[in-house]
Amino acid sequence: MRGQPKAETVRDPEEKHNQSRRFARCLPGLAWRPSRSGSSSAEATAAKAHDDAFLQWFLLLIPGTAFGLGTWQVQRRKWKLKLIAELESRIMAEPIPLPADPLELRNLEYRPVKVRGHFDHSKELYLMPRTMVDPAREARDAGRLSSTAESGAHVVTPFHCTDLGITILVNRGFVPRKKVNPETRLKGQIEGEVDLVGMVRLTETRKPFVPENNPERNHWHYRDLEAMARLTGAEPIFIDADFKSTVPGGPVGGQTRVTLRNEHLQYIITWYGLCAATSYLWCKKFLRRPPAV
Template identity: 85%
Template sequence: MAAAARVLGQVLRAAGAGPASARAVRRSVLAGPPRAGPAWRPSRCGSSAAEAPATKGEDDSFLQWFLLLIPVTAFGLGTWQVQRRKWKLKLIEELESRVMAEPVPLPADPMELKNLEYRPVKVRGHFDHSKELYMMPRTMVDPAREAQAAGRLSSSVQSGAYVITPFHCTDLGISILVNRGFVPRKKLNPDTRQKGQVEGEVDLVGMVRLTETRKPFVPENNPERNHWHYRDLEAMAKLTGTDPIFIDADFKSTVPGGPIGGQTRVTLRNEHMQYIITWYGLCAATSYLWFKKFLRRAPGT
């Protein structure tokens, strides 16, 4: 190494370099190669710091408009419930006017009955008590009792059944099904209510009822045991040999010892005002929180 330095010094002097330059070169050569260490790389701190505010601003902007969907959606649902309430009130008004209408003769064409549900009709004929059907379990429709029990946590409600009896219409020459009304469970056997088994021709007024499909959690009908949980007019008519026409006899049809008539439930639930208050209230609350967070905060926060 020393010999190489002397040779390099001679070369530099021959080339006209001064003694000081020669000494500097010799020291760098004698020092040897540079020590191994971490390689120098350009710092990206500056670019990361510049990109961070932009990314944070983009995230805040997305969150701001995403959260705005909550009050907007709540307002839309509240407005939809307003329209639903108008529709329900109109439906209730039509139903009440139909229920209170004067009875009309039962039409002979079953197709006409599709537009007459809850409409009072009048028929004349006689019952066939040997083919009774029982819709159960049922509770008696009693508006006075239900008004007194409103708001109570518990009430003693008697369970029983509706007695469905074939009725031969003399004028029309057809047989239909008539819901004579409610009997308690202990009176389900017709032998326990012989006085209520009407004989001979009678005039009846009842409300037309259409067939219904089984709702969730409602048991299947059991024709073998004569237990019916919903009105399946086709199956009932096939079993009794009647036409698939069904009416609920009114309260005036009640006779001592017999089923209690007037068991038609015509109430429609109208809870849309609660939904309107809920959705509009949620809209107001979330709008306030959104405004407070995104529009009233100090700049730079």
């Protein structure tokens, strides 16, 4: 009848369920899935916070390490200054009689000693190449790329100590290359008994890039006291004769070069400066002030 609403068609619930399943299969991209956007965002935030914390404490190692190295250099500088003071005191001390036992000399390097005896010029050894110790010239050449020093050798001569009954090795001093041959400096070959004052020197080990000694050619690049003693029949005892031992036409004595590098103050400034700079950068990055309200 007109005016009356049509009755709804009653469908079986199972049929409605089957239709819903078919509809879902036709539109798989529209099928409902649980939302993970909130969970993923939280995980990413947590991972970033963990990475930032690791980076923060890892970068803190840089100023910490620099501070530790600077403090270590402070201690090294104190040790070096004490060593320099002891060395200066030893060099300026009054000469003592030379001990006959080489073992007693281990703690006496750079200590002035006095001996009496005569030279055996027939067994000279040559430490070469060497330049003459000249503080005035070295001051003039400071900062230059080349040196004006003349190359030559140190003349090492066996010396028989009359009072001790032993033969030692004495570095008589520097001669230029043209005077290495003893025939060219006969006037300077001292004869008879003499009194000498010199500084005790210990044996050396070969440093990197230094050539090997060549005993066959009598070219010695470093002090190998055992080898020198075997070749000359002397004891492994070595002294540098002082400048007063110099005679006209002979080697120039006083060729002991005492150098102790003390650059620890520069290292202290470098390490503490690096510590301050990296600490400032670390604080600027990780210790940000909260925004004003």
